[in-house]
Amino acid sequence: MPYTLAKPTQFIEEIKKSRFIVNAAPVVNPQQAGEFIDQISDPNATHNCWAWKIGQQYRFNDDGEPTSTAGRPILSAIEGQDCDQVVVVVTRYFGGIKLGTGGLIRAYGGSASHCLQQAELIELITRIPVEFHCYYSEWPIIENRLKELDAIIENHDFDAQGVNVSLAITEDKTAILQKNISDITRGRVIIQLP
Template sequence: MLYTLITPFTINEEIKKSRFIVNAAPINSAEQAVDFIAHVSDINATHNCWAWKLSHQYRFSDDGEPTSTAGRPILAAIEGQSCDNVVIVVTRYFGGIKLGTGGLMRAYGGSASHCLQQAPLTAIILRQSYRVSCLYNEWPILENKLKDIQAIIEEQTFDAEGISLFIAITDDKFQELNKFIANLTRGREQLFIKPQQ
């Protein structure tokens, strides 16, 4: 199971007189990650190293530290803590003692891991979006079923015929709901996967 942060979270660590400030946040898009990085990075710091992961997409930056000593260890920390939809920025203020390649990797990866270990996390529930329609007299029955299976109503529109919905459900509820809709509408309706935009 994968997890993400409930809210943004920050910790501070000191490693051999260098100060590391770790800012982490949940994200739903690459744009959110970029905005968060810009928001928490300190131009007066020695380095603002970061990584983010969003399903199969990921990016990282060493921001002037030796190659693969900062961004990649931060990304490894995200994956190592079974997290996704997360961005982490580790801001370093140099304290005068060089850490060496191994020391940098441990400092950046370790501080990112410590942040995620202390942050309030929640499980990521994967859902698929579907389109379905029903008549007005069928809606109260369908609405109750959607509540029972914890479906998320993403969008609904009303017209002369009835109601059209976009809903999101977990994969294990698909067969049950599709059969329910077929019975309710006497075979007139079924779930259709929402087209990608």
């Protein structure tokens, strides 16, 4: 089961006189990840290397370090800790001793991994988006059933005919949801799942 961070976290480590400052945060989209990277990156640092993973999407950057010695190990640390919806920025202040490619891989990957190990993690629960329309008279009953099923109502708009509903529900409760909505609407509303 994948995890994300409960809140932003920081880890500082010194390796052969180079200072590595790791900042990690939960994110829900690439734009949020990019904003965090821009906010955390120190232009006075030697390198600001980063990686993020959101579902099947991921990106990483070596920021001037030799290819695949910084960004890729940070991404590997994210995956190794079974994290998702996470961005990690490792800021390095060079201390005068070169680490070599193996040393850089261990330093970036290790410090990112240590940061995620000490972070407070929360389990990610995968939810499926669902949309439907019902009559006004049906909405209060449906709304109560949605609460019983722990569905997250993301949006509901009222129009002349009734209510347009957008929600997210865990996969194990979709069959119950489909049956409830069909029963309440007497088969008029059939939920189509993605």
